[in-house]
Amino acid sequence: MKKYCEEEDVAHVPYSPERYSEETMLKKSKDFYSLMNQRRSVRFISPEPVPREVIDQVIHTAGTGPSGAHTEPWTFVVVSDPEVKHQIRLTVEEEEEMNYRQRMGDKWVQDLSKFRTNWMKEYLDVAPYLILIFKQTYGILPNSKKKTHYYNEISVSISCGILLAALQVKKKKITWPFEK
Ligand SMILES: NC(=O)C1=CN([C@@H]2O[C@H](COP(=O)(O)OP(=O)(O)OC[C@H]3O[C@@H](n4cnc5c(N)ncnc54)[C@H](OP(=O)(O)O)[C@@H]3O)[C@@H](O)[C@H]2O)C=CC1
Numbered sequence: 001m002k003k004y005c006e007e008e009d010v011a012h013v014p015y016s017p018e019r020y021s022e023e024t025m026l027k028k029s030k031d032f033y034s035l036m037n038q039r040r041s042v043r044f045i046s047p048e049p050v051p052r053e054v055i056d057q058v059i060h061t062a063g064t065g066p067s068g069a070h071t072e073p074w075t076f077v078v079v080s081d082p083e084v085k086h087q088i089r090l091t092v093e094e095e096e097e098m099n100y101r102q103r104m105g106d107k108w109v110q111d112l113s114k115f116r117t118n119w120m121k122e123y124l125d126v127a128p129y130l131i132l133i134f135k136q137t138y139g140i141l142p143n144s145k146k147k148t149h150y151y152n153e154i155s156v157s158i159s160c161g162i163l164l165a166a167l168q169v170k171k172k173k174i175t176w177p178f179e180k
């Protein structure tokens, strides 16, 4: 019986990570903390254009994340078309209104009141790009059978964290929160 192995002809590349002195490690870890500590969750987004290459590059970085059995169970979709962004906003707002009014419950809504969040997401029209992140709960093998994506939820979550870190290269705010 033929077995499917997507990487059977891939050459072995020896792993040779760069090593740093203790002094360099400390400096690099402080610099990285300083960069990450500037991150904020905001709901006011600049319409200023961002080079598309930068968006592609941060997504490449997100794709370096670890995943169950290296299945890479994520799909990143970049949207810039104003009409598509607007349709996404309408869909998200419809769902979020139901969340706030029915699904979340009084305590959750009360807990969020100090953040003054609500279901209105006008920044989804304003941001030059939306990055939609999809979790692939399974893949499809060349023989059309299902391929198991182990730990797909946590793998995608880790990848989102790396995406957020990579987005810190920006000059102006790009957007978190991701909308559920
Ligand atoms: N749409 C959704 O479903 C969801 C949305 N969210 C959003 O994400 C938010 C939480 O994300 P998070 O990134 O933690 O929030 P913040 O942007 O508030 O915090 C990020 C960092 O900024 C620091 N910080 C925040 N405000 C100040 C300030 N005024 N001065 C100095 N430092 C500050 C915090 O410091 P410190 O740690 O010291 O407080 C923290 O390290 C929620 O409030 C919500 O709006 C989260 C989950 C789901």
Ligand SMILES: N[C@@H](Cc1ccc(O)c(Br)c1)C(=O)O
Pocket (backbone or CB within 6 Å): 096, 099, 112, 117, 118, 119, 177, 179, 180
């Ligand atoms: N997803 C909604 C509700 C929400 C908002 C902020 C939060 O920290 C949490 Br937890 C939930 C929204 O984005 O408005």
